[in-house]
Amino acid sequence: MNNNITPSITLVGGGLVGSLSALLLAQRGFQVDVYERRADMRLADISAGRSINLALANRGIFPLQQAGLMEQVKPLLTEMKGRMIHDTNGDCHLHPYGQKAHEVIYSVSRGDLNKLCLDAAEATGKVRFFFNQRCTKVDFATNTIELEHSETGSISETTFTRILGTDGSASAVREAIHQNTSNYHKIEPLGHSYKELTIPPSTNGDFQMEPYALHIWPRGGFMVIALPNRDKSFTVTLFMPNTGPVSFESIDSESKVKSFFEKEFPDAIPLLPNLMEEFFQNPTGHLATVRCSPWHYKDRALLLGDAAHAIVPFHGQGMNCGFEDAWELIEQIDKHENDWEAIFKDTAEARFDNGNAIADMAIENYIEMRDSVNDPVFILKKSLSFELEKRFPNHFVPRYSMVMFHRLPYAEAYRRGKIQSIILDELVSNISTLEDVDMSLAETLVKAKLNPIAL
Numbered sequence: 001m002n003n004n005i006t007p008s009i010t011l012v013g014g015g016l017v018g019s020l021s022a023l024l025l026a027q028r029g030f031q032v033d034v035y036e037r038r039a040d041m042r043l044a045d046i047s048a049g050r051s052i053n054l055a056l057a058n059r060g061i062f063p064l065q066q067a068g069l070m071e072q073v074k075p076l077l078t079e080m081k082g083r084m085i086h087d088t089n090g091d092c093h094l095h096p097y098g099q100k101a102h103e104v105i106y107s108v109s110r111g112d113l114n115k116l117c118l119d120a121a122e123a124t125g126k127v128r129f130f131f132n133q134r135c136t137k138v139d140f141a142t143n144t145i146e147l148e149h150s151e152t153g154s155i156s157e158t159t160f161t162r163i164l165g166t167d168g169s170a171s172a173v174r175e176a177i178h179q180n181t182s183n184y185h186k187i188e189p190l191g192h193s194y195k196e197l198t199i200p201p202s203t204n205g206d207f208q209m210e211p212y213a214l215h216i217w218p219r220g221g222f223m224v225i226a227l228p229n230r231d232k233s234f235t236v237t238l239f240m241p242n243t244g245p246v247s248f249e250s251i252d253s254e255s256k257v258k259s260f261f262e263k264e265f266p267d268a269i270p271l272l273p274n275l276m277e278e279f280f281q282n283p284t285g286h287l288a289t290v291r292c293s294p295w296h297y298k299d300r301a302l303l304l305g306d307a308a309h310a311i312v313p314f315h316g317q318g319m320n321c322g323f324e325d326a327w328e329l330i331e332q333i334d335k336h337e338n339d340w341e342a343i344f345k346d347t348a349e350a351r352f353d354n355g356n357a358i359a360d361m362a363i364e365n366y367i368e369m370r371d372s373v374n375d376p377v378f379i380l381k382k383s384l385s386f387e388l389e390k391r392f393p394n395h396f397v398p399r400y401s402m403v404m405f406h407r408l409p410y411a412e413a414y415r416r417g418k419i420q421s422i423i424l425d426e427l428v429s430n431i432s433t434l435e436d437v438d439m440s441l442a443e444t445l446v447k448a449k450l451n452p453i454a455l
């Protein structure tokens with residue numbers, strides 16, 4: 001146990017999780033230095049990286065509330081009540097995410113949210129951001145980090161007492177922890193990538209589709225989604241395999257893009273005026289799950305956010321999960337005060353199984369979004385889930401709702417979700433409508449197999 005009183009903490013990475021963590025730590029009285037490889041996004045016209053907008057849900061909202069930021073975040077949000085499914089023939093149907101008025105998720109601009117967290121952290125007077133500083137090495141023998149200036153290439157060094165790796169999926173801090181520990185570190189490529197496109201506002205400045213929904217064009221092995229932006233545009237993302245008959249490798253010419261969209265997404269074509277330029281000029285983003293252990297090094301270093309557990313984006317939970325990590329750290333600081341080995345170890349332990357659970361659920365949700373949403377049995381099970389939640393709210397909550405609208409640990413949501421899935425399979429076998437479900441069997445199964453839920 002180390003009882004040094006440490007007023008200063010160094011963060012590598014000032015993205016979403018780094019900037020919110022810096023704010024929360026400053027509010028607990030720490031001096032925080034953050035080294036960020038990119039330029040200051042508040043001054044330079046740079047992309048915030050990766051997806052332009054993100055889905056914010058209950059788990060991400062809670063730490064923002066604890067930081068006192070929600071009133072400033074609210075004007076940045078667009079409510080999404082459900083999935084708007086686009087069929088190939090152009091028909092659309094809304095599948096609500098939940099069954100209560102507050103069971104919605106929110107689209108938010110990554111850049112706007114990141115800027116808000118940077119401003120709020122700086123306004124505490126306790127946080128210093130050093131931009132254009134890429135961490136190239138962390139040395140635990142000398143407690144130094146090596147930094148390379150992203151524009152000039154000049155190299156400098158600085159010392160640290162405690163370091164947090166909030167430097168995303170290719171984390172330099174993770175690399176250093178794993179050089180000093182017996183470790184495992186797996187990168188599991190999904191084999192699918194993504195491309196961002198834009199539906200601009202209409203000529204009269206309005207949304208071109210229903211704004212209060214997450215739009216999905218599910219097509220089996222691939223899909224398109226669209227999230228609304230405050231400027232009344234939509235950010236559209238095409239997800240498809242890297243190789244194979246329908247893939248980023250095979251669709252490699254304007255004529256192939258044209259015929260692919262005409263066949264699969266005909267209703268989207270008139271909404272995408274810059275399809276060709278965007279398809280060929282925008283980068284193709286690769287998707288992978290990062291699993292590693294340990295997430296901490298003695299009383300010196302801890303990983304948070306994507307640095308510890310990068311996941312695929314199909315549950316819209318990567319940032320939400322990273323914000324939960326940041327709040328867990330604060331709770332462990334409150335609990336253990338200056339015992340930093342316990343703070344880091346217990347934060348990592350509290351989050352590890354949850355990180356793995358949401359990683360698995362995110363992959364499963366890709367199959368649900370691109371493949372199952374139009375399947376009649378899936379739709380029947382979804383309606384039955386809502387009905388069981390209505391009848392037995394203390395026992396049965398649909399898995400999507402447990403993940404998106406509650407703060408039940410992910411691992412518990414995953415565990416309960418597996419049991420619920422078996423119950424649903426049994427109840428819908430050989431029937432095709434909700435009215436045919438044997439509700440007394442449902443009650444017996446739900447109460448026998450599911451302990452009361454602590455939400």
Ligand SMILES: Cc1cc2nc3c(=O)[nH]c(=O)nc-3n(C[C@H](O)[C@H](O)[C@H](O)COP(=O)(O)OP(=O)(O)OC[C@H]3O[C@@H](n4cnc5c(N)ncnc54)[C@H](O)[C@@H]3O)c2cc1C
Pocket residue numbers: 012013014015016017018035036037038050051053054055056133134135136166167168169170171172194237285304305306307313315316317318319320321322
């Ligand atoms: C297409 C897509 C859609 C997504 N949609 C959602 C969604 O809807 N909802 C959701 O919750 N999540 C979503 N995510 C996941 C979400 O983007 C991440 O989980 C989140 O950005 C993680 O935040 P972070 O701060 O841990 O990492 P990052 O956002 O990657 O930030 C890391 C920061 O560290 C900096 N950095 C990296 N290396 C170094 C270094 N060596 N030295 C100094 N600085 C460094 C980077 O410049 C960056 O600013 C999505 C991801 C993708 C790819």
